[in-house]
Amino acid sequence: MTAFILVSGMFTGTHVWRDTVTRLAAAGAEAHPVPLTGLDPSHRPACDGIDLETHIADVVAVIDSVGVTGRRIVLVGHDYGIHPALGAADRRAGRVDRIVYLDSGMPRDGVPALAAVPDQRLRGRAAGSSGDENGADALPPPVTHEDWLRWGSTEGVSGPALDRLTAMAAPQPMSTLLQPLRLTGAVDPVPVTGVLCTGNGASIEMVQMRVNHGDPTLGALVDPRVTFFELPTGHWPMLSLPAELTDVLLRAAAGEGHRLVPADATDTPAHLRPFVLDVPEAPRERHGNVDLYLPDAEAPRPAVLFVHGGPVPADARPTPRDWPALTGYARCAVASGAVAAVVDHRLHDVDDYERAAGAVAAAMECVRAAPRVDADRAALWFFSGSGPIAADWLDAPPPWLRCLAASYPILGPLPNWGLTSGRFHPARAVANAGALPVVLTRVGLEMPPIAVTVEEFLAAAKDCGAGVEVIDVPNGHHTFETVDPTDESRDAVRRAMRAVLDHLHRPDPR
Numbered sequence: 001m002t003a004f005i006l007v008s009g010m011f012t013g014t015h016v017w018r019d020t021v022t023r024l025a026a027a028g029a030e031a032h033p034v035p036l037t038g039l040d041p042s043h044r045p046a047c048d049g050i051d052l053e054t055h056i057a058d059v060v061a062v063i064d065s066v067g068v069t070g071r072r073i074v075l076v077g078h079d080y081g082i083h084p085a086l087g088a089a090d091r092r093a094g095r096v097d098r099i100v101y102l103d104s105g106m107p108r109d110g111v112p113a114l115a116a117v118p119d120q121r122l123r124g125r126a127a128g129s130s131g132d133e134n135g136a137d138a139l140p141p142p143v144t145h146e147d148w149l150r151w152g153s154t155e156g157v158s159g160p161a162l163d164r165l166t167a168m169a170a171p172q173p174m175s176t177l178l179q180p181l182r183l184t185g186a187v188d189p190v191p192v193t194g195v196l197c198t199g200n201g202a203s204i205e206m207v208q209m210r211v212n213h214g215d216p217t218l219g220a221l222v223d224p225r226v227t228f229f230e231l232p233t234g235h236w237p238m239l240s241l242p243a244e245l246t247d248v249l250l251r252a253a254a255g256e257g258h259r260l261v262p263a264d265a266t267d268t269p270a271h272l273r274p275f276v277l278d279v280p281e282a283p284r285e286r287h288g289n290v291d292l293y294l295p296d297a298e299a300p301r302p303a304v305l306f307v308h309g310g311p312v313p314a315d316a317r318p319t320p321r322d323w324p325a326l327t328g329y330a331r332c333a334v335a336s337g338a339v340a341a342v343v344d345h346r347l348h349d350v351d352d353y354e355r356a357a358g359a360v361a362a363a364m365e366c367v368r369a370a371p372r373v374d375a376d377r378a379a380l381w382f383f384s385g386s387g388p389i390a391a392d393w394l395d396a397p398p399p400w401l402r403c404l405a406a407s408y409p410i411l412g413p414l415p416n417w418g419l420t421s422g423r424f425h426p427a428r429a430v431a432n433a434g435a436l437p438v439v440l441t442r443v444g445l446e447m448p449p450i451a452v453t454v455e456e457f458l459a460a461a462k463d464c465g466a467g468v469e470v471i472d473v474p475n476g477h478h479t480f481e482t483v484d485p486t487d488e489s490r491d492a493v494r495r496a497m498r499a500v501l502d503h504l505h506r507p508d509p510r
Contacts (some may be wrong), residue, residue, distance in 0.1 A: 009079025013040030152235025201414025227257025275328025309384025
């Protein structure tokens with residue numbers, strides 16, 4: 001018999017597992033929710049002295065009590081709960097058969113749970129807390145349904161369930177977030193399963209993409225002992241999909257699930273495959289982090305700045321400005337008589353959006369200052385994860401910006417990013433775009449978390465009357481220009497390029 005030890009996340013206690021426990025028991029398994037000190041209603045002393053080690057000890061105690069029965073132990077950590085779960089597994093590695101990361105981060109030795117807090121504004125608040133030293137301070141729990149959105153998507157959770165979650169929420173002792181996790185490495189051989197909630201902005205395809213980009217933090221995930229599942233719901237699947245979660249946990253215990261492919265197991269990673277169009281070479285000048293592609297023309301020409309997606313690992317080589325898709329688009333623009341530019345903007349993590357946005361703005365000024373560029377006719381073209389940066393330009397489009405394009409973009413922060421401020425929300429900013437033309441290339445086989453942001457943007461654009469031209473690629477995947485070498489893909493690239501260049505040559509409608 002398998003015994004599941006369930007560790008809940010921030011502000012929550014054993015009550016969140018009620019339906020999951022019932023269903024696991026009906027399937028013949030044991031289930032043991034862990035009452036974390038200070039969080040569970042049954043065990044709430046004052047927050048003084050409660051830290052991560054306190055919660056690790058809580059989990060160890062349950063492992064020890066279950067271990068004497070000889071049961072196979074599957075340790076499940078949700079959200080913050082993966083930190084005490086992993087710490088306990090490191091101390092009792094020989095007794096744990098599998099660890100399930102339930103819509104959680106990937107804790108590392110020496111890193112506090114604070115690093116995984118999704119709301120970056122609250123992360124800064126916690127880091128500056130006056131109660132850091134003695135643990136006397138605590139992070140207040142959510143008090144409204146909207147407050148829970150700071151910590152993850154509530155998709156699928158009913159109103160009454162959210163009411164109960166709020167009523168039973170407890171303050172999170174600050175030292176549980178500030179004390180670094182200490183791991184000896186004993187836990188490393190324990191098999192692992194990741195359960196990703198697509199409604200919270202995660203998917204297997206997105207993780208595989210980051211592996212393909214060479215993200216060193218994800219290298220361990222290609223181990224054959226690591227499996228993955230997806231659930232089509234928000235951050236609290238034990239409340240929204242308890243039956244489906246139960247099935248996934250039972251399958252995880254049996255070693256089932258999707259396995260990632262190592263980056264070097266394929267001939268060429270998707271982002272380094274040839275561009276879908278055969279385009280001629282063009283002269284290129286390198287100016288710091290900006291590459292200029294110049295047409296064979298003396299008179300100043302309109303310019304297009306292509307902005308790569310991300311996040312991209314800092315040590316990824318080649319860097320994005322040398323990726324075939326970006327160089328291919330640049331050469332297409334040059335072949336049509338425009339100046340093209342590609343920028344490496346250093347979006348390496350979701351915390352880097354402000355830095356990347358500044359790099360894009362600086363690159364645009366560099367392009368407009370080039371002698372061969374008509375500074376009054378420029379376009380910005382965003383790809384994938386750079387989409388949120390487009391909000392700056394939609395919110396206050398300068399007169400020289402004649403078109404804004406986006407291909408398979410993320411058009412709003414994903415729920416697990418923690419970007420709660422309004423700056424990087426294109427769906428909000430589009431209301432101020434006025435007559436700025438927008439050309440949006442949408443792929444029919446988009447990853448669900450990204451597709452949601454696109455539809456939200458289009459709905460907002462329709463409501464405010466923004467001019468958005470949609471180029472559909474019904475059978476296209478994310479990064480279709482290198483993964484789908486079809487006539488449909490070639491036609492979509494040509495149509496999008498033609499639309500952008502037409503706007504560059506038209507009189508300003510504003």
